Amino acid sequence: MPLIDPHPINAAAVLAWYDRHARDLPWRVSPADRAKGVSPDPYRVWLSEVMLQQTTVAAVQKYFLRFTQLWPTVFDLAAAPLDAVLREWAGLGYYARARNLHACAIAVVERHSGIFPKTSEGLQSLPGIGAYTSAAIAAICFDERIAVLDGNLDRVLARYYRLDVPVRDAKDELRAALQANVPGRAGDFAQAMMDLGATICAPRVASCLICPLQPDCLGTRTGDPTMFPVKPERGERPVRRGHAFVMTDAGGDVYLQSRPGKGLLGGMTEVPTSEWATDLSEVAYPVAGNWRHHGQVVHIFTHFRLELEVWSSEVPADGLANGWWSPRSALKGEALPTLFRKVLAQAGLD
């Protein structure tokens, strides 16, 4: 039994709305310019799409401007050292994206002479480009008529079709329903539907009176469209606890080291910590010193809550291996994730 009744979407109405209300974004070609034949730079579209994976437009903007200023083309990015890319990505989260971004730039240069593939299928074979991103780039840059299904569209379509199961249980049907409605202006349509989801059909508020999908939206016909999509149950967020050790030498430089290349905060920079476990271990300092306690830092990851006790001490500069001593003035440029910036701030070193 089908989960949805895939009645048509009025793509013409959506495009007409987009022509008047498209958001002005640094990586976007306006619908007016697109109509004049201007096409987006695949490098910039790709970079923006990777940054926007599970990340808000507001958070991405300054990173996008910085990256395109430092590395204006895929050749520039491919030639950059990975640690420079990680330093610039610091704070944006999901750091596997940065490693894949760099690997993808190299692949495009080495396997495709610096030219991005022009089909979603070709794009999806590249690192860090999955079902969504490949479709988005192919539609936006090349008007491939393919369904572009992101979190916004999940919500818009769940309301439009009044989907009464969690989205993950109807992903294929939603994609097929959308695919059947993709018009010739595939790139503008994809961006229009995402803008619609971001501004009109928002998570908590649905401004149905001004929505171009009226009057065909089943979610609005009967009751409250914000009841959709229905959410699966979510368990508790576990807690992990540990100690963080901020060490300075006689000159005030701070001891830093690199995390393993894979996994949580992979490849990023940290201050030494204990293991993170359910129960707080008894503190074991890395080296002898006059250790002071600076209270606790709490950091929320997607799948657990971390509570770190923050300690600091001046220590001899020759007693540690593997890492390096960073002048306080250089901390801003280190590849420090937000967690460790919070730890340093708690110890008075921000």
Add this chain to the structure above:
DNA sequence: AATTCGGGGGT
């Protein structure tokens, strides 16, 4: 099919 990956903005 489920889990592992950050961090911030909106409500």
Add this chain to the structure above:
DNA sequence: ACCCCAGAATT
């Protein structure tokens, strides 16, 4: 507090 965000890779 909680939700969600232009998801992908791994298990």
